[in-house]
Each structure stands twice: as C-alpha cells, then as structure tokens.
Amino acid sequence: MLKRLATVSLAALAAVTLASQSNAETRITYKSAKAASSYYQMGVEIAEALKTGTNGDMIVTLEESQGSVQNVMEVRARGGDYVFTAPPALASAAAAEKGPFEGKGSPKFADIRALFPIPSLTMHFVLTKDSGVNDFAGLEGKTLLLGKGSFGATEGENYLQLFGLKDKVTEANVELSNAVPAMKNGQIDGFVTAGSWPAPNVVEAAASTGVTILSLSDDQIAQTKRTKTVIPAGTYAGQDKDITTTSLPVVAFATTAMDDDTAYTLTKTFWDQKATMSETSPWWKGVDKDLMGTITGKIHPGALRYYQEAGFDLTYAQK
Structure with a gap:
C-alpha cells in the first residue's frame, strides 16, 4: 500500500512539474513579410534573440505575410500571442477606418499597441x-x-x-x-x-x-513629408560621406490582448539582445532610442513599464 502511494505521489509530482514547465514557456506568433525579404530575415533573428535571451522560455513562430495591410487585418481574428510589423501610420489608419481599412473596421483595431521599432524602410x-x-x-x-x-x-x-x-x-x-x-x-x-x-x-x-x-536636401525631405534618415559614411563601399535620405518607420505591434508581463519580457529582451544582433546583421545598428519618436500611437502597458525603467524619453501620446 505504501509503495502504491509513493508511486502515485511521484506520478502526481511529475505531472505538476511538466505543467509548470509548460506554463513557463510563452509562445508568440510573429508575422512580418514575404519569406524572401530582409524583414522576414529580421523576424528570424528576433526569434533567435528572444529564445536566447529568455533561455528558451519564449518561443517565436514566424509566419510569412503578403504585407503590412494583411498583418493589421489579421488583428481581427488573433489573440494575445500575435505580434506583427507595420508602419505606425497604417495602424492609425486601421483604428480610424481609413485608407485600405475603409468599410473593414473592427473594435480590435483600437486595441493595437506598439512594442518596439525595427529597421525603417529607407529610400x-x-x-x-x-x-x-x-x-x-x-x-x-x-x-x-x-x-x-x-x-x-x-x-x-x-x-x-x-x-x-x-x-x-x-x-x-x-x-x-x-x-x-x-x-x-x-x-x-x-x-x-x-x-x-x-x-x-x-x-x-x-x-x-x-x-x-x-542625398536629399532639407527642402526635398520636407516635400516628401517623410522621416529624415542619415545613413552613416562607410555603410557602403566607396561611400565617404553621410547620405541624407528619407524613410518610412516600421514597428512591431501587439494588442491589449497580450498580457503585460509577456509584453514587458518581449520588449526588454529585444533591446537587451539588439547589440548582439547588430554584430551579425548591421541593419540593427539603425535601431536606437531616437527611433522611438516614430511611434505615433500608444505603447503597450507592459512595454511601457520597460521603457520607464530603462529611462527612455516618451511622449504623452505614447503613454
């Protein structure tokens, strides 16, 4: 009888242990761009960085996308594990039911929240x-x-x-x-x-x-109504001067359906791992605190906690 109780207890303990391990692992779906694009490769690098930075506690599954509009549209049917990339202006257009979202609105579009910037589309x-x-x-x-x-x-x-x-x-x-x-x-x-x-x-x-x-002049940049971007000298062979051009910001988003702790860990780990990612893929060098200003909407409360702890300067509209 004692042997049987011991066996049952061990089995119960194993079940609890497995359940705890399962609960500790957070799974994220990351949707960005076509598989052949640089932005899909960035997704691969983010997935690896999050796995490394959380010791395997955060697992990211990549999904191919046909573009940012599709990424935003899918918010309507996704849950708290969904992360996607898009220009901030497109997320704002969805909430306002304008542009490609006219007549296709959803209350969930108002729940979109920013996590962190990724390399911009630079002309x-x-x-x-x-x-x-x-x-x-x-x-x-x-x-x-x-x-x-x-x-x-x-x-x-x-x-x-x-x-x-x-x-x-x-x-x-x-x-x-x-x-x-x-x-x-x-x-x-x-x-x-x-x-x-x-x-x-x-x-x-x-x-x-x-x-x-x-390079574009300041007057030309003003005409485009895009974000001014400087590509440092030496980025390309034979380039001995900075290049002044324009860019369209791109941001990783989630929704308020994502719990605050997950958003915090995801955002903190991204910034903690960014220097390591930059060593193998130089495009991450273009992501710094200055890019936070390109986030025009609200930041996820969990991500906001990280930014406040880390001393980032944020606008009132982002909080």
Missing part, C-alpha cells in the same frame, strides 16, 4: 559612378529602374513628380531583382530601392560596379 537612389549623377537635377535624361508594386517604386515615382523630373527620366522595364546586372551591362543608369540599411542589393551594386547614392 536609396543608386546611380552608377559612370553616369556622373551627383544630385537629383542630374537625373534628367537618365534611365532609372523603379521596379513595380513595391513601396520603393511608388515612393520613387512620387519623388520624381515632386522634384519636377517625372517626364525627364526614362523608367526602365526591368525587374528590381535584376538591377545590378542591368547596371553592369549599361541597360540602366541607376535604380531606386527601399529597405533597411545596409540594403543587400545596394551593397552588391557598390561592391561590384561603384555607385553614387543621392
């Missing part, structure tokens, strides 16, 4: 050295690859319009993935791309053909 106007182009005025008469359907293509076309170059530049009918070969064979004078810096296709172009990356 690059990349020209061959042989083109002799050093500023936007020099683009007149040149052949430029804008690509199709991407943020960079839409933004690039808008800039040409704003700067009076729309009908003075020939737009190449070439896929953006073929930009570097097209530059090498003289098919184009340059290309426009948007992504985190250093952008892989710009790194390749700078190393293989020699390029000039255009």
